[in-house]
Amino acid sequence: DAGEAYVIRLKVPRKEEIRLNDMIRGWVVVHSSTIDDKVLLKSDGMPTYHLANIVDDHLMNISHVIRGEEWLPSAPLHVLLYRFLGWEDTMPQFAHLPLLLKPDGNGKLSKRDADAGGFPIFPLDWKDPASGDTWMGFREQGYLQEATTNFLAFLGWNPGTQQELFTMDELIEAFTVERIGKSGTKFDINKANWYNQQYIRHLPDTTLTEILKAEADKHSAKYDVAKLPMIAQLLKERLTFAKDFWIEGKFFFEAPAVFDEKVSSTKWNAEAVTVITAYKDTLTSYAGTFDAESVKHVLHEVLETAGIKIGKIMQALRLALTGVGAGPDLMQFIEIIGKEEAVRRMEFALVALEEKVNS
Structure with missing residues (x-):
């Protein structure tokens, strides 16, 4: 009547144990003396989050509340609200998820951590409308949907077996909230990369x-x-x-214009000049079927004539044809690019090779 602003608070009982059976953590018991009389309605008449959240979930018939462990301290308050509002019988089941931790395990993962580490935490590229900051998404960074789902499912959860790759149907069948761990989980982007590798290969x-x-x-x-x-x-x-x-x-798709210096400094020598020159000349005049087996046979004949073991020359030959020291099966590669292109590449490489050997 005096027109003074006021708030409405929850009167918390002072000598009571408040119990919550969390799906992940089991029974959580908090003494009411540790909970203060929280504001439910602010002085402007607007409800606080705690009241609005409980009413909203009740009216929508929410059966399960699955949220981060940072909300665990608020759970006893919510239990009291359900009881005092007469909704205790329809109170949803609670599950408080463990935190996602930084890759080194030191602290909660944040958007800034992801940005600094150069990895995504959003499903899609996202722009903050308030700050204008942009954050990379899994999809735009090249992660397959199935791989991302599999990776995220294993953040804190495990199936109790050695199996790591799950189809969506298998995940639906195997997943239970009760198998989510209580401890925080490191966000290991290398594991996400591994999942993507596996799914691409399949x-x-x-x-x-x-x-x-x-x-x-x-x-x-x-x-x-x-x-x-x-x-x-x-x-x-x-x-x-x-x-x-x-x-x-x-x-x-394209011939190398430069050659890996680290490989050429150790593998390009006089023996490489001898073998690559002979191999080029032999392939030039070769008129048989041009496939991986035949070009391998030709190479072995060249090596036998030169008295050089294949292990001493393969990386030098690969470098001449691809520009790098490692890659897929070299004989199959030669079959794919064809005789003319293989000869052309060796001719080009020999110029650089001979210059290096003679310098």
Whole structure:
């Protein structure tokens, strides 16, 4: 009547144990003396979160409240509200999830941590409308939907078996809240990368070929469509993301302009000049079936004549043909690029090789 502003608080009993059977943590018991009389209605008549949350969940017939462990201290208050409002019989089941921790395990994961670490935590690219800050998404960074789902499911949960790869149907069958751990879980982006590797490797051959074609087209590469399936098969074990098709295999589409200095400094020598020159000349005049087995046979004949073991020359030959010291099966690679291109690449490499040996 005096017109003074006031709030409405919850009168918390002072000598009572408040009990909550959490689906993850089991029985949580808090003494009411540790809970203060929380404001339920503010002086402007608006409800606080605690009251609004309980009423909202009740009216929507919410059966389960699954939220982060930072809300666990508020749970006893919510239990009291359900009781005092006469809704105790319809109170939802609570499950308080463990925190997602920084990759090093020191503290709760934040958007800033993800930004600093260069990894996504949002499903899609997202722009904060208030600050204008942008955050990378799993999809735009090249993570497959199935791999992301599998990775996220294992953040804090385990099936109780050694199985790590699950289809969606298998996850639905195996997942239970009760198998979520109580301790915080490190957000290990390397594990997310591993999941993506596994799912890419198990994609249908036609899908892999389509992805390879799309990546090649992005770089305006020229290619024989008929050879793309074979290239995809040779590269798939080396992929983490679709973009790795080009990173790991651009030499299928274009000849190297430069050569890995670290490899050339140790592997390009007089023996390499001898073998690569002889191999080039032999392939030039070779008129038989040009496939992986035949070019391997030709190489063995060249090596036998030169008296050089294959292990001493393979990396030097690979460098001449691809520009790098490691990659997929070299004989299959030569089959794919064809005789003329293989000879052309060796001719180009020999100029640099001989210059290096003679310098």
